Amino acid sequence: MTSTGVLPRSLRSGPDVSFVPRVLPADGSGPEDLSAHLERHGTCAQNHTSKEWRDSVLHEIECAGLFGRGGAAFPTVQKLRAVLAGTRQPLVIGNGTEGEPASMKDRVLLARAPHLVLDGAAVAADIIMAAEIVLVVHREVRAAVDAAVDERLQRGIDRVPVRVVTAADSFVAGEASAVVNWVERGRAVPMDKPPRMSERGLGRRPTLVQNVETLAHLALICRHGSEWYREIGTPGEPGSMLVTIAGSVERVGVREVAIGSRVSDILALAGGPSAELQALLIGGYFGRWISSDSAMTLPFSAQSLKVGLGAGLLVAFPASGCGLAETARLARYMATQSAGQCGPCKFGLPAIAHELEVLAQGGPARMNELTRWLVEVDGRGACSHPDGAARQIRSALDVFHHEVERHLEGWCSASDTTPIPLLIEGGSR
Ligand SMILES: Cc1cc2nc3c(=O)[nH]c(=O)nc-3n(C[C@H](O)[C@H](O)[C@H](O)COP(=O)(O)O)c2cc1C
Ligand code: SF4
Numbered sequence: 096m097t098s099t100g101v102l103p104r105s106l107r108s109g110p111d112v113s114f115v116p117r118v119l120p121a122d123g124s125g126p127e128d129l130s131a132h133l134e135r136h137g138t139c140a141q142n143h144t145s146k147e148w149r150d151s152v153l154h155e156i157e158c159a160g161l162f163g164r165g166g167a168a169f170p171t172v173q174k175l176r177a178v179l180a181g182t183r184q185p186l187v188i189g190n191g192t193e194g195e196p197a198s199m200k201d202r203v204l205l206a207r208a209p210h211l212v213l214d215g216a217a218v219a220a221d222i223i224m225a226a227e228i229v230l231v232v233h234r235e236v237r238a239a240v241d242a243a244v245d246e247r248l249q250r251g252i253d254r255v256p257v258r259v260v261t262a263a264d265s266f267v268a269g270e271a272s273a274v275v276n277w278v279e280r281g282r283a284v285p286m287d288k289p290p291r292m293s294e295r296g297l298g299r300r301p302t303l304v305q306n307v308e309t310l311a312h313l314a315l316i317c318r319h320g321s322e323w324y325r326e327i328g329t330p331g332e333p334g335s336m337l338v339t340i341a342g343s344v345e346r347v348g349v350r351e352v353a354i355g356s357r358v359s360d361i362l363a364l365a366g367g368p369s370a371e372l373q374a375l376l377i378g379g380y381f382g383r384w385i386s387s388d389s390a391m392t393l394p395f396s397a398q399s400l401k402v403g404l405g406a407g408l409l410v411a412f413p414a415s416g417c418g419l420a421e422t423a424r425l426a427r428y429m430a431t432q433s434a435g436q437c438g439p440c441k442f443g444l445p446a447i448a449h450e451l452e453v454l455a456q457g458g459p460a461r462m463n464e465l466t467r468w469l470v471e472v473d474g475r476g477a478c479s480h481p482d483g484a485a486r487q488i489r490s491a492l493d494v495f496h497h498e499v500e501r502h503l504e505g506w507c508s509a510s511d512t513t514p515i516p517l518l519i520e521g522g523s524r
Contacts, residue, residue, distance in 0.1 A: 114352045114364050115327060115335045118204060118211055118311040125207025126239045129246045132210035139214040139314055149222055158321035160333045161313060165190055165269070165306030166381060166405050167479075168397065171313065174303060175222055177293040181301030184226045187255075188278070188297065189216045191232040191240075191307040192262035192269035195379045196428075198406045200337035201307050203349040205236040208311065209243035213257065215310025218317045220255040223303055228257045230307075231274050237261050266380070266432035270478050271304040272296075273434075284434035285478035308337055308407075327353040332396045336404065340365035342411040342515045343372060354404075355394040361409060362391075370413040374494050378405030380425060381483025383490040384418070387411070402490075410515070417509035418495035419502055422488060423451035424514060429484040439472035439481035447472070447488065457505045466492075 120127060120135065127135065143149075157172040178185045189212060193201040205212060216228045232240050237259065244257050263283030267273050270285045275296045277283040296302025305313075312334060316324050325333040332354045338361060341347050345366025352361050358375070362368060372387040383402035393399045395409070412418065426448040433440030447468050454460035469489050472481040492499060501508055 114350050114356070114361075116351060117315060117335045118208060118308065118337065119349075119351045120207055123207075126243065127208050127210060129210055129243070129250060129252075132208065136211065136214075136315070136318060139218060139318055143221055144224065152218070152222060152317055155316055155321045156313065159316045159324040160321075160331075161309065161316060161324070162332070163306055164308035164312070164336060164407065166195075166379075166403070168403055171305065171309055174293060174305070175219070177291070178223045178301045178303045181294060183300045185223045185301040185303060186297050187216055187220045187223070187225045187228045188271075188274060188302055188304045189228065189230040189232075189307050189310050190269060190271070190274055190304055191230065191236070192274060193233050193406075194262075194266045194269035195406045195408065196266070197341050197408055197410060198339045198379060200339050200349045200407055202233050202236050204308055204311060204337060205232055206239050209236075209240050210247070211311040211314050212307045213243060213247060213253070214317075215305075215307075215312070215314035216257070217253050217255060218313055219303055219305060219310060223301075225255055225303070226300075228255050229260060229278055229297065230257060231260045231262045231278065232307075234261050234264070266429070267434055267478065267480055270480070272478070274304060275302060284436065285480075287477045329355040329394065329396050329398065331398050336407050338395070338407045338409050340409050340411075342376070343368055343370045343413040344411050345369050352395065355396045355399075357391075358393055358395050358400075358409070359391045361395055362411060368411050368413075370415065372411050373414040373416070374412045374418060376408065376410040376412065376487075377402050379408035379410075380429060380487060381405050381479075382408060382487055384412075384422075384487070384494040385490070386494050412515060413511070415509060415511040416515060417455065417498065417507055417512045418491060419451065419455040419498050419507075420509070420512045421515065422491040422495070423448065423455040426451045426484065426488055429480070433476075433480050437476040437481075439475045443468055443472035443475075444481060444484055447485075451488070454499065454502050457502050457507060460503065462499075462503070 161171040162168045191201045220228050247253050263277045268283035271292050272286040273283045292302045292304050328334045335351050335353050337351050339349050350364045374384050375390050382405045397403050430444035430448040435441050450465045469485045472485050
Protein backbone atom coordinates (compact mmCIF):
# COMPACT_ATOMS: atom_id res chain seq x y z
CA MET A 96 0.00 0.00 0.00
CA THR A 97 1.26 3.48 -0.74
CA SER A 98 -0.16 6.79 0.25
CA THR A 99 0.60 10.44 -0.43
CA GLY A 100 -1.05 11.54 2.79
CA VAL A 101 1.99 13.05 4.52
CA LEU A 102 3.71 14.39 1.43
CA PRO A 103 3.94 18.13 0.86
CA ARG A 104 2.23 19.08 -2.41
CA SER A 105 5.56 20.01 -4.07
CA LEU A 106 6.88 16.48 -3.54
CA ARG A 107 3.87 14.52 -4.78
CA SER A 108 4.29 12.40 -7.83
CA GLY A 109 4.08 13.67 -11.35
CA PRO A 110 4.30 11.76 -14.58
CA ASP A 111 7.61 10.54 -15.86
CA VAL A 112 9.27 10.60 -12.48
CA SER A 113 12.13 8.28 -13.09
CA PHE A 114 14.07 7.17 -16.08
CA VAL A 115 15.95 4.33 -14.39
CA PRO A 116 13.90 3.46 -11.32
CA ARG A 117 16.27 2.04 -8.78
CA VAL A 118 16.07 4.12 -5.63
CA LEU A 119 12.80 5.87 -6.58
CA PRO A 120 9.56 3.95 -7.10
CA ALA A 121 8.94 3.54 -10.84
CA ASP A 122 5.41 4.90 -10.76
CA GLY A 123 6.25 8.05 -8.84
CA SER A 124 4.18 6.95 -5.87
CA GLY A 125 5.10 7.35 -2.23
CA PRO A 126 5.81 7.38 0.55
CA GLU A 127 6.30 3.63 0.33
CA ASP A 128 5.28 1.95 3.54
CA LEU A 129 7.33 -1.00 4.81
CA SER A 130 5.26 -3.65 3.01
CA ALA A 131 5.43 -1.82 -0.32
CA HIS A 132 9.14 -1.27 0.19
CA LEU A 133 9.80 -4.97 0.93
CA GLU A 134 7.64 -5.98 -2.01
CA ARG A 135 9.74 -3.81 -4.34
CA HIS A 136 13.18 -4.63 -2.99
CA GLY A 137 12.97 -7.80 -0.89
CA THR A 138 14.59 -7.96 2.54
CA CYS A 139 17.88 -6.32 3.29
CA ALA A 140 20.91 -8.14 4.70
CA GLN A 141 20.93 -6.09 7.87
CA ASN A 142 21.56 -6.99 11.52
CA HIS A 143 24.71 -8.90 10.64
CA THR A 144 27.71 -8.31 12.82
CA SER A 145 30.27 -10.97 11.88
CA LYS A 146 33.67 -10.00 10.52
CA GLU A 147 33.15 -12.26 7.45
CA TRP A 148 29.94 -10.43 6.57
CA ARG A 149 31.59 -7.03 7.12
CA ASP A 150 34.59 -7.91 4.92
CA SER A 151 32.41 -9.26 2.13
CA VAL A 152 30.03 -6.31 2.12
CA LEU A 153 32.93 -3.82 2.15
CA HIS A 154 34.39 -5.71 -0.80
CA GLU A 155 31.07 -5.44 -2.69
CA ILE A 156 30.83 -1.69 -1.98
CA GLU A 157 34.39 -1.23 -3.21
CA CYS A 158 33.75 -3.27 -6.39
CA ALA A 159 30.52 -1.35 -6.98
CA GLY A 160 32.51 1.91 -6.94
CA LEU A 161 29.89 3.68 -4.85
CA PHE A 162 30.69 7.36 -4.35
CA GLY A 163 28.91 10.00 -2.26
CA ARG A 164 25.91 11.84 -3.66
CA GLY A 165 26.15 14.80 -1.27
CA GLY A 166 28.52 16.82 -3.42
CA ALA A 167 32.14 15.72 -3.12
CA ALA A 168 31.72 12.29 -4.76
CA PHE A 169 34.06 10.67 -2.22
CA PRO A 170 34.39 6.84 -2.37
CA THR A 171 32.04 5.48 0.31
CA VAL A 172 34.18 2.45 1.12
CA GLN A 173 37.06 4.71 2.16
CA LYS A 174 34.85 6.57 4.63
CA LEU A 175 33.52 3.31 6.06
CA ARG A 176 37.07 1.99 6.53
CA ALA A 177 38.26 5.26 8.09
CA VAL A 178 35.47 5.16 10.68
CA LEU A 179 36.13 1.48 11.37
CA ALA A 180 39.75 2.33 12.18
CA GLY A 181 38.64 4.49 15.16
CA THR A 182 38.97 3.38 18.77
CA ARG A 183 35.54 4.46 20.08
CA GLN A 184 32.12 3.17 19.08
CA PRO A 185 31.03 5.20 16.05
CA LEU A 186 27.76 6.76 14.86
CA VAL A 187 26.04 7.13 11.51
CA ILE A 188 24.58 10.43 10.33
CA GLY A 189 22.29 10.33 7.29
CA ASN A 190 22.59 13.79 5.77
CA GLY A 191 19.27 14.88 4.27
CA THR A 192 19.80 18.57 4.95
CA GLU A 193 19.68 19.50 1.25
CA GLY A 194 21.08 23.00 1.70
CA GLU A 195 21.47 23.60 -2.04
CA PRO A 196 18.51 25.87 -2.84
CA ALA A 197 17.76 24.47 -6.28
CA SER A 198 18.04 20.82 -5.27
CA MET A 199 15.02 18.71 -4.38
CA LYS A 200 16.41 15.21 -4.82
CA ASP A 201 16.97 14.29 -1.16
CA ARG A 202 13.49 15.45 -0.23
CA VAL A 203 11.91 13.54 -3.11
CA LEU A 204 13.85 10.41 -2.09
CA LEU A 205 12.92 10.66 1.60
CA ALA A 206 9.33 11.50 0.72
CA ARG A 207 8.94 8.55 -1.64
CA ALA A 208 11.29 5.84 -0.41
CA PRO A 209 12.19 6.55 3.25
CA HIS A 210 12.67 2.85 4.07
CA LEU A 211 15.42 2.44 1.49
CA VAL A 212 17.39 5.24 3.15
CA LEU A 213 16.73 3.69 6.56
CA ASP A 214 17.91 0.29 5.27
CA GLY A 215 21.11 1.90 4.00
CA ALA A 216 21.68 3.62 7.34
CA ALA A 217 21.07 0.32 9.16
CA VAL A 218 23.55 -1.55 6.96
CA ALA A 219 26.14 1.24 7.37
CA ALA A 220 25.60 1.04 11.15
CA ASP A 221 26.15 -2.74 11.04
CA ILE A 222 29.32 -2.38 8.98
CA ILE A 223 30.93 0.12 11.35
CA MET A 224 29.26 -1.36 14.48
CA ALA A 225 27.60 1.97 15.29
CA ALA A 226 25.73 2.77 18.49
CA GLU A 227 23.18 5.12 16.93
CA ILE A 228 21.83 6.44 13.63
CA VAL A 229 20.93 10.13 13.40
CA LEU A 230 18.91 11.09 10.35
CA VAL A 231 18.97 14.83 9.67
CA VAL A 232 16.16 15.68 7.29
CA HIS A 233 14.62 18.70 5.62
CA ARG A 234 11.55 19.93 7.49
CA GLU A 235 9.28 19.21 4.50
CA VAL A 236 9.85 15.45 4.81
CA ARG A 237 10.07 15.11 8.59
CA ALA A 238 6.57 13.62 8.83
CA ALA A 239 7.23 10.97 6.16
CA VAL A 240 10.49 9.96 7.84
CA ASP A 241 8.96 9.86 11.33
CA ALA A 242 6.18 7.61 10.03
CA ALA A 243 8.71 5.21 8.49
CA VAL A 244 10.83 5.10 11.65
CA ASP A 245 7.71 4.37 13.77
CA GLU A 246 6.71 1.56 11.44
CA ARG A 247 10.12 -0.09 11.78
CA LEU A 248 10.07 0.33 15.55
CA GLN A 249 6.71 -1.44 15.73
CA ARG A 250 8.03 -4.28 13.57
CA GLY A 251 11.32 -4.36 15.52
CA ILE A 252 13.42 -4.66 12.40
CA ASP A 253 16.40 -2.47 13.33
CA ARG A 254 19.20 -3.32 15.74
CA VAL A 255 20.46 0.26 16.05
CA PRO A 256 18.18 3.08 17.33
CA VAL A 257 17.32 5.88 14.90
CA ARG A 258 16.97 9.52 15.96
CA VAL A 259 15.40 11.97 13.50
CA VAL A 260 16.44 15.63 13.61
CA THR A 261 14.97 18.43 11.49
CA ALA A 262 17.77 20.08 9.51
CA ALA A 263 18.74 23.73 9.82
CA ASP A 264 17.81 25.98 6.93
CA SER A 265 20.90 27.45 5.28
CA PHE A 266 23.33 26.67 2.49
CA VAL A 267 26.24 25.67 4.74
CA ALA A 268 24.03 23.72 7.17
CA GLY A 269 24.56 20.53 5.13
CA GLU A 270 28.36 20.58 5.37
CA ALA A 271 29.33 17.52 7.41
CA SER A 272 30.81 19.32 10.43
CA ALA A 273 27.95 21.86 10.40
CA VAL A 274 25.49 18.96 10.60
CA VAL A 275 27.34 17.59 13.63
CA ASN A 276 27.44 21.08 15.18
CA TRP A 277 23.70 21.46 14.57
CA VAL A 278 22.76 18.12 16.13
CA GLU A 279 25.06 18.68 19.11
CA ARG A 280 24.90 22.42 19.79
CA GLY A 281 22.07 23.82 17.66
CA ARG A 282 24.61 25.88 15.60
CA ALA A 283 24.62 24.89 11.93
CA VAL A 284 28.05 26.26 11.05
CA PRO A 285 31.09 24.29 9.90
CA MET A 286 33.84 23.57 12.39
CA ASP A 287 37.58 23.84 11.92
CA LYS A 288 39.25 20.71 10.58
CA PRO A 289 41.13 18.54 11.45
CA PRO A 290 39.99 16.35 13.06
CA ARG A 291 37.86 14.75 10.39
CA MET A 292 34.35 13.61 11.32
CA SER A 293 35.51 10.03 10.73
CA GLU A 294 37.96 10.51 13.61
CA ARG A 295 36.01 12.72 15.99
CA GLY A 296 32.47 13.87 15.24
CA LEU A 297 29.22 13.68 17.16
CA GLY A 298 29.92 13.23 20.90
CA ARG A 299 33.64 13.11 19.96
CA ARG A 300 33.00 9.68 18.44
CA PRO A 301 34.06 8.58 14.94
CA THR A 302 31.10 9.60 12.78
CA LEU A 303 30.12 8.39 9.34
CA VAL A 304 28.33 11.27 7.58
CA GLN A 305 26.69 10.03 4.43
CA ASN A 306 24.22 11.71 2.11
CA VAL A 307 20.79 10.03 2.21
CA GLU A 308 20.92 9.12 -1.49
CA THR A 309 24.29 7.42 -0.93
CA LEU A 310 22.66 5.34 1.81
CA ALA A 311 19.84 4.31 -0.54
CA HIS A 312 22.37 3.06 -3.13
CA LEU A 313 24.28 1.30 -0.35
CA ALA A 314 21.11 -0.58 0.62
CA LEU A 315 20.67 -1.76 -2.98
CA ILE A 316 24.31 -2.86 -3.34
CA CYS A 317 23.90 -4.97 -0.19
CA ARG A 318 20.84 -6.63 -1.71
CA HIS A 319 21.88 -7.09 -5.32
CA GLY A 320 25.69 -6.91 -5.33
CA SER A 321 28.26 -4.91 -7.21
CA GLU A 322 27.77 -6.55 -10.60
CA TRP A 323 24.12 -5.58 -10.65
CA TYR A 324 25.03 -2.06 -9.51
CA ARG A 325 27.51 -1.63 -12.35
CA GLU A 326 25.05 -2.78 -15.04
CA ILE A 327 24.27 0.88 -15.65
CA GLY A 328 26.39 4.01 -15.46
CA THR A 329 29.94 4.36 -16.76
CA PRO A 330 32.94 2.25 -15.72
CA GLY A 331 34.37 5.19 -13.76
CA GLU A 332 31.03 6.41 -12.37
CA PRO A 333 28.75 3.40 -12.08
CA GLY A 334 25.08 3.27 -11.14
CA SER A 335 22.22 5.71 -11.26
CA MET A 336 21.81 9.09 -9.65
CA LEU A 337 19.06 11.50 -8.79
CA VAL A 338 19.11 14.71 -10.80
CA THR A 339 17.11 17.85 -10.10
CA ILE A 340 16.36 19.36 -13.51
CA ALA A 341 15.55 23.04 -13.17
CA GLY A 342 15.52 26.36 -14.96
CA SER A 343 14.14 26.71 -18.49
CA VAL A 344 12.59 23.27 -18.88
CA GLU A 345 8.96 22.31 -19.32
CA ARG A 346 8.67 20.36 -16.05
CA VAL A 347 11.08 21.12 -13.23
CA GLY A 348 11.58 18.02 -11.10
CA VAL A 349 13.70 15.10 -9.98
CA ARG A 350 14.56 12.19 -12.24
CA GLU A 351 16.68 9.13 -11.61
CA VAL A 352 19.07 8.56 -14.48
CA ALA A 353 21.89 6.23 -15.39
CA ILE A 354 25.12 8.18 -14.95
CA GLY A 355 26.49 8.82 -18.43
CA SER A 356 23.04 9.38 -20.04
CA ARG A 357 23.20 12.11 -22.65
CA VAL A 358 22.53 15.58 -21.25
CA SER A 359 19.87 16.21 -23.93
CA ASP A 360 18.11 12.95 -22.98
CA ILE A 361 18.01 14.02 -19.34
CA LEU A 362 16.52 17.40 -20.31
CA ALA A 363 13.98 15.51 -22.43
CA LEU A 364 12.81 13.75 -19.25
CA ALA A 365 11.81 17.17 -17.99
CA GLY A 366 9.84 17.82 -21.17
CA GLY A 367 12.86 19.41 -22.86
CA PRO A 368 13.98 23.04 -22.84
CA SER A 369 11.15 25.57 -22.63
CA ALA A 370 13.24 28.18 -24.47
CA GLU A 371 16.35 28.43 -26.59
CA LEU A 372 19.28 27.78 -24.26
CA GLN A 373 22.70 29.37 -23.95
CA ALA A 374 24.20 27.53 -20.98
CA LEU A 375 23.72 24.87 -18.34
CA LEU A 376 24.74 24.99 -14.71
CA ILE A 377 25.95 21.51 -13.84
CA GLY A 378 26.27 20.31 -10.25
CA GLY A 379 24.68 23.31 -8.56
CA TYR A 380 26.00 26.37 -6.77
CA PHE A 381 29.42 24.70 -6.39
CA GLY A 382 29.28 23.43 -9.96
CA ARG A 383 30.24 24.81 -13.31
CA TRP A 384 28.58 26.70 -16.14
CA ILE A 385 29.01 25.09 -19.51
CA SER A 386 27.74 26.28 -22.89
CA SER A 387 24.64 24.35 -23.90
CA ASP A 388 26.02 23.74 -27.42
CA SER A 389 29.01 21.87 -26.09
CA ALA A 390 27.14 20.03 -23.33
CA MET A 391 23.98 18.71 -25.02
CA THR A 392 25.45 15.64 -26.67
CA LEU A 393 27.86 14.80 -23.85
CA PRO A 394 27.29 12.06 -21.29
CA PHE A 395 26.18 13.34 -17.88
CA SER A 396 29.25 12.27 -15.93
CA ALA A 397 31.97 14.14 -14.07
CA GLN A 398 34.57 12.66 -16.37
CA SER A 399 32.99 13.83 -19.61
CA LEU A 400 31.71 17.21 -18.38
CA LYS A 401 34.96 17.82 -16.46
CA VAL A 402 33.06 19.01 -13.44
CA GLY A 403 31.86 17.28 -10.29
CA LEU A 404 28.16 16.45 -10.56
CA GLY A 405 27.75 17.82 -7.02
CA ALA A 406 24.30 17.24 -5.63
CA GLY A 407 23.09 16.28 -9.13
CA LEU A 408 21.77 19.56 -10.47
CA LEU A 409 21.15 20.38 -14.09
CA VAL A 410 19.89 23.94 -14.58
CA ALA A 411 18.98 25.14 -18.07
CA PHE A 412 19.69 28.81 -18.71
CA PRO A 413 17.86 30.60 -21.55
CA ALA A 414 19.46 32.50 -24.43
CA SER A 415 17.32 35.52 -23.50
CA GLY A 416 18.90 35.82 -20.02
CA CYS A 417 21.97 37.64 -18.76
CA GLY A 418 24.48 35.13 -17.40
CA LEU A 419 26.27 37.89 -15.51
CA ALA A 420 23.13 39.10 -13.74
CA GLU A 421 22.45 35.51 -12.72
CA THR A 422 26.04 34.98 -11.57
CA ALA A 423 25.96 38.20 -9.53
CA ARG A 424 22.77 37.00 -7.86
CA LEU A 425 24.31 33.62 -7.05
CA ALA A 426 27.50 35.25 -5.77
CA ARG A 427 25.55 37.56 -3.46
CA TYR A 428 23.56 34.59 -2.20
CA MET A 429 26.74 32.61 -1.52
CA ALA A 430 28.24 35.61 0.29
CA THR A 431 25.19 35.94 2.54
CA GLN A 432 25.01 32.21 3.25
CA SER A 433 28.51 31.73 4.67
CA ALA A 434 28.98 31.48 8.39
CA GLY A 435 31.24 34.55 8.17
CA GLN A 436 33.87 32.85 10.33
CA CYS A 437 36.78 32.85 7.89
CA GLY A 438 38.47 35.61 5.88
CA PRO A 439 37.46 34.43 2.39
CA CYS A 440 33.80 34.36 3.39
CA LYS A 441 33.86 37.49 5.54
CA PHE A 442 35.73 39.72 3.07
CA GLY A 443 36.37 37.82 -0.17
CA LEU A 444 32.90 36.64 -1.21
CA PRO A 445 31.14 39.99 -0.46
CA ALA A 446 33.82 41.87 -2.44
CA ILE A 447 33.47 39.42 -5.34
CA ALA A 448 29.67 39.70 -5.26
CA HIS A 449 29.92 43.52 -5.27
CA GLU A 450 32.27 43.57 -8.26
CA LEU A 451 30.01 41.15 -10.16
CA GLU A 452 27.02 43.38 -9.42
CA VAL A 453 28.92 46.36 -10.85
CA LEU A 454 29.78 44.28 -13.92
CA ALA A 455 26.20 43.01 -14.30
CA GLN A 456 24.94 46.59 -14.24
CA GLY A 457 27.44 47.64 -16.92
CA GLY A 458 29.53 49.72 -14.49
CA PRO A 459 33.32 50.08 -14.32
CA ALA A 460 34.09 46.64 -12.86
CA ARG A 461 37.63 45.98 -11.67
CA MET A 462 38.26 42.77 -13.59
CA ASN A 463 41.87 42.32 -12.46
CA GLU A 464 40.88 42.50 -8.81
CA LEU A 465 37.90 40.22 -9.40
CA THR A 466 40.10 37.60 -11.05
CA ARG A 467 42.71 37.87 -8.29
CA TRP A 468 40.15 37.56 -5.47
CA LEU A 469 38.65 34.47 -7.12
CA VAL A 470 42.08 32.83 -6.85
CA GLU A 471 42.82 34.17 -3.37
CA VAL A 472 39.68 32.80 -1.67
CA ASP A 473 40.36 29.30 -3.00
CA GLY A 474 41.32 26.79 -0.30
CA ARG A 475 41.51 29.43 2.45
CA GLY A 476 38.33 28.67 4.42
CA ALA A 477 37.65 26.10 7.10
CA CYS A 478 35.25 24.45 4.65
CA SER A 479 35.05 24.43 0.86
CA HIS A 480 32.27 27.04 0.61
CA PRO A 481 34.49 29.78 -0.87
CA ASP A 482 36.23 27.27 -3.17
CA GLY A 483 32.93 26.07 -4.59
CA ALA A 484 31.60 29.60 -5.06
CA ALA A 485 34.84 30.75 -6.75
CA ARG A 486 34.85 27.74 -9.09
CA GLN A 487 31.30 28.42 -10.22
CA ILE A 488 31.97 32.15 -10.76
CA ARG A 489 35.20 31.51 -12.70
CA SER A 490 33.31 29.19 -15.04
CA ALA A 491 30.61 31.84 -15.52
CA LEU A 492 33.19 34.47 -16.51
CA ASP A 493 34.57 31.98 -19.00
CA VAL A 494 31.28 30.77 -20.53
CA PHE A 495 29.74 34.25 -20.62
CA HIS A 496 32.96 35.97 -21.78
CA HIS A 497 31.22 37.69 -24.74
CA GLU A 498 28.71 39.12 -22.29
CA VAL A 499 31.59 40.30 -20.05
CA GLU A 500 33.07 42.20 -23.01
CA ARG A 501 29.69 43.78 -23.80
CA HIS A 502 29.10 44.80 -20.20
CA LEU A 503 32.55 46.38 -20.01
CA GLU A 504 31.52 48.42 -23.06
CA GLY A 505 28.35 49.40 -21.23
CA TRP A 506 25.62 47.28 -22.81
CA CYS A 507 23.91 43.91 -22.30
CA SER A 508 22.54 41.52 -24.93
CA ALA A 509 19.86 40.00 -22.68
CA SER A 510 16.21 40.60 -23.46
CA ASP A 511 15.00 39.22 -20.14
CA THR A 512 16.82 39.39 -16.81
CA THR A 513 14.05 37.79 -14.77
CA PRO A 514 15.73 35.32 -12.38
CA ILE A 515 15.40 31.80 -13.76
CA PRO A 516 12.85 29.61 -12.00
CA LEU A 517 14.06 27.65 -8.98
CA LEU A 518 17.39 29.41 -8.71
CA ILE A 519 16.97 30.79 -5.18
CA GLU A 520 13.50 32.35 -5.39
CA GLY A 521 11.68 29.15 -6.25
CA GLY A 522 13.70 27.04 -3.83
CA SER A 523 12.69 26.32 -0.32
CA ARG A 524 14.86 28.94 1.37
C1 LIG B 1 29.02 24.33 2.11
C2 LIG B 1 28.69 22.89 1.98
C3 LIG B 1 27.37 22.47 2.02
C4 LIG B 1 27.04 21.11 1.93
N1 LIG B 1 25.71 20.74 1.95
C5 LIG B 1 25.39 19.42 1.89
C6 LIG B 1 24.02 19.00 1.96
O1 LIG B 1 23.09 19.82 2.06
N2 LIG B 1 23.75 17.66 1.94
C7 LIG B 1 24.76 16.71 1.84
O2 LIG B 1 24.48 15.52 1.84
N3 LIG B 1 26.06 17.09 1.77
C8 LIG B 1 26.39 18.41 1.81
N4 LIG B 1 27.71 18.79 1.76
C9 LIG B 1 28.73 17.71 1.71
C10 LIG B 1 28.99 17.17 3.11
O3 LIG B 1 30.00 17.96 3.73
C11 LIG B 1 29.46 15.72 3.11
O4 LIG B 1 30.58 15.63 2.27
C12 LIG B 1 28.39 14.74 2.63
O5 LIG B 1 27.20 14.83 3.37
C13 LIG B 1 28.96 13.34 2.77
O6 LIG B 1 28.11 12.40 2.22
P1 LIG B 1 28.44 11.59 0.87
O7 LIG B 1 29.87 11.10 0.98
O8 LIG B 1 27.46 10.49 0.93
O9 LIG B 1 28.27 12.53 -0.25
C14 LIG B 1 28.06 20.15 1.82
C15 LIG B 1 29.41 20.56 1.76
C16 LIG B 1 29.72 21.91 1.83
C17 LIG B 1 31.16 22.33 1.77
S1 SF4 C 1 34.87 28.91 4.81
FE1 SF4 C 1 33.06 30.22 5.00
S2 SF4 C 1 31.32 28.84 5.19
FE2 SF4 C 1 33.19 27.64 5.57
S3 SF4 C 1 33.46 27.71 7.79
FE3 SF4 C 1 34.64 29.43 6.99
S4 SF4 C 1 33.21 31.17 7.01
FE4 SF4 C 1 31.98 29.31 7.26
